[in-house]
Amino acid sequence: MKQLVIISGKGGTGKTTIAASFSWLAQNASVADCDVEAPNLHMLIEGREVLREDFSGARVAVIDSGKCTKCGLCAEACRFDAIRDFAVDGLGCEGCGACRVACPNGAVTMKDEITGWNFVSEYGGRIFSHAKLDIGADGSGKLVTRVRKRALEHDKRDELVVIDGSPGIGCTVIASITGCDAALLVTEPTRSGLEDLIRALSTCDHFGIKAYVCINKYDLNAIMCSEIENYCTERGYEIAGRIPYDTGVLEALKDMKPVVLYKGSPAAGAIKEMYRRVMNLLGE
Amino acid sequence: MLISVLSGKGGTGKTTIAVNLAVLLGNSSYVDCDVEEPNGHIFLKPHFSQRKRVDTMIPAISEDKCTGCGKCADFCYFNALAVVKKKVILFPEICHGCGGCILACPHHAVTESKKYIGRIETGRRGNVQCVRGVLEIGQPVGVPIIREMKNGINGSSLTILDCPPGSSCAVVNSIQGTDYALLVTEPTNFGLHDLKIAVQLISKLGIPGGVVINRSGEDDVLIEEYCSMEGIPLLGKIPFEREIAEIYSRGDLLVDYPKYRKYFKEIAQKLGGVINDETACDNQR
Numbered sequence: 218m219k220q221l222v223i224i225s226g227k228g229g230t231g232k233t234t235i236a237a238s239f240s241w242l243a244q245n246a247s248v249a250d251c252d253v254e255a256p257n258l259h260m261l262i263e264g265r266e267v268l269r270e271d272f273s274g275a276r277v278a279v280i281d282s283g284k285c286t287k288c289g290l291c292a293e294a295c296r297f298d299a300i301r302d303f304a305v306d307g308l309g310c311e312g313c314g315a316c317r318v319a320c321p322n323g324a325v326t327m328k329d330e331i332t333g334w335n336f337v338s339e340y341g342g343r344i345f346s347h348a349k350l351d352i353g354a355d356g357s358g359k360l361v362t363r364v365r366k367r368a369l370e371h372d373k374r375d376e377l378v379v380i381d382g383s384p385g386i387g388c389t390v391i392a393s394i395t396g397c398d399a400a401l402l403v404t405e406p407t408r409s410g411l412e413d414l415i416r417a418l419s420t421c422d423h424f425g426i427k428a429y430v431c432i433n434k435y436d437l438n439a440i441m442c443s444e445i446e447n448y449c450t451e452r453g454y455e456i457a458g459r460i461p462y463d464t465g466v467l468e469a470l471k472d473m474k475p476v477v478l479y480k481g482s483p484a485a486g487a488i489k490e491m492y493r494r495v496m497n498l499l500g501e
Numbered sequence: 502m503l504i505s506v507l508s509g510k511g512g513t514g515k516t517t518i519a520v521n522l523a524v525l526l527g528n529s530s531y532v533d534c535d536v537e538e539p540n541g542h543i544f545l546k547p548h549f550s551q552r553k554r555v556d557t558m559i560p561a562i563s564e565d566k567c568t569g570c571g572k573c574a575d576f577c578y579f580n581a582l583a584v585v586k587k588k589v590i591l592f593p594e595i596c597h598g599c600g601g602c603i604l605a606c607p608h609h610a611v612t613e614s615k616k617y618i619g620r621i622e623t624g625r626r627g628n629v630q631c632v633r634g635v636l637e638i639g640q641p642v643g644v645p646i647i648r649e650m651k652n653g654i655n656g657s658s659l660t661i662l663d664c665p666p667g668s669s670c671a672v673v674n675s676i677q678g679t680d681y682a683l684l685v686t687e688p689t690n691f692g693l694h695d696l697k698i699a700v701q702l703i704s705k706l707g708i709p710g711g712v713v714i715n716r717s718g719e720d721d722v723l724i725e726e727y728c729s730m731e732g733i734p735l736l737g738k739i740p741f742e743r744e745i746a747e748i749y750s751r752g753d754l755l756v757d758y759p760k761y762r763k764y765f766k767e768i769a770q771k772l773g774g775v776i777n778d779e780t781a782c783d784n785q786r
């Protein structure tokens with residue numbers, strides 16, 4: 218079983234466009250949408266739901282006002298400023314339980330919280346695992362781990378899992394990339410794209426994940442594009458593909474279909490070529 | 502006055518809106534809360550004159566006092582502590598720095614040391630103060646950096662907070678306590694889907710907000726219908742043009758181009774209007 222994760226550092230560079238196309242091209246692959254904070258892939262993949270679960274990724278302190286003597290030791294122990302006037306602010310509470318240990322009267326208990334939901338669907342004999350984090354909830358990294366775990370458990374073909382990651386380099390991204398065979402980093406030829414790519418590549422290096430680079434809309438800025446190419450080749454990162462700026466991508470987005478279904482779209486051709494190259498690299 | 506700029510979806514144009522508004526309005530502060538991938542400085546090009554490190558606390562175990570009883574590991578909800586063969590092993594990356602293990606240890610064997618998680622840089626560009634947080638590579642959580650930056654905000658002047666994408670704790674901590682939320686979206690089904698997430702988030706926190714449509718074009722009705730249904734003001738639009746994307750790609754500001762400056766003027770005007778209305782409502786309450 219191979220696991221390929223698609224991330225970008227910067228948001229909106231085309232991760233989901235690439236992931237949707239790859240999942241269509243890789244007819245035997247399972248797909249996991251690990252952008253649990255703003256998932257989009259479920260809008261493109263229709264399947265038959267086979268599993269729906271509550272996810273408890275955090276807990277919150279609850280103060281029993283009957284037992285509370287208002288000594289204030291709980292608020293003193295809380296490093297997250299989540300206890301005010303002897304009540305817990307649920308959004309600020311990290312669920313660590315320091316207040317429970319600090320309370321001399323046993324007035325604090327910890328309550329598990331539902332912080333999201335995860336789903337497994339079947340489509341065309343394949344598995345699509347995804348989730349939705351509750352608005353403003355903690356524990357997004359744990360939910361990502363759950364989504365990946367479910368994809369692996371339900372997949373019977375044992376060939377490939379394509380993982381659509383989230384922007385950034387923090388806990389959700391770390392949870393998405395660890396243990397993967399390779400990461401495909403989608404960037405764009407902009408100053409922000411390059412800076413964010415560098416941080417995402419460093420994150421892959423930090424966790425020992427092989428990284429390939431895709432330059433999306435590469436012809437938007439020739440100077441920035443060659444700056445990115447130079448950066449990558451000097452440091453030995455493989456450039457897996459260059460996708461041209463193509464209004465066909467927008468059309469596909471509007472129709473809610475993977476762009477590779479559009480014959481004659483220059484972007485579709487480039488994505489197919491990149492897919493073949495990435496599969497070869499994965500096989501090596 | 503604190504204005505947060507957020508979107509749910511990544512890459513919709515949060516930074517574009519935030520930096521151009523900060524420069525257009527002037528005498529303002531721009532705070533980059535997207536500590537995982539801060540980008541505002543690319544456009545503002547400030548001279549960062551101050552740098553401050555941000556540390557969180559991690560436990561330090563005194564081996565003479567530790568009996569290997571395991572109470573600290575039992576306590577730790579995040580599994581940052583484990584006890585193997587009566588020895589405590591710490592996983593500093595996943596420690597939240599809550600300090601509860603100090604309280605949980607019956608032998609006073611736990612003290613603390615510092616863990617570097619990132620830095621805060623401050624500088625100026627003309628009359629705009631620029632602050633950014635930068636998370637260290639490999640660190641999972643940037644929330645302490647965001648909190649520290651927000652502690653340093655002087656609430657009397659206009660402050661624009663450029664928030665991270667998503668809808669989790671980093672975004673909550675960025676927008677908490679802000680007076681108004683500017684929601685940036687794009688007229689696609691993905692944009693709308695993630696805008697709804699952002700709207701739910703601000704209403705959960707009781708923050709009023711308005712919408713800016715970036716890459717605006719013939720499909721704007723998608724967003725407009727939703728906004729009018731939900732009673733959310735539409736504050737302006739930035740058109741979908743290749744030239745705008747090219748200006749952005751070079752790291753330049755759109756307000757430096759007269760033909761694009763007008764879009765930000767309009768947003769600023771409408772923003773001023775709705776904020777005055779909100780303040781008037783608050784005063785009546």
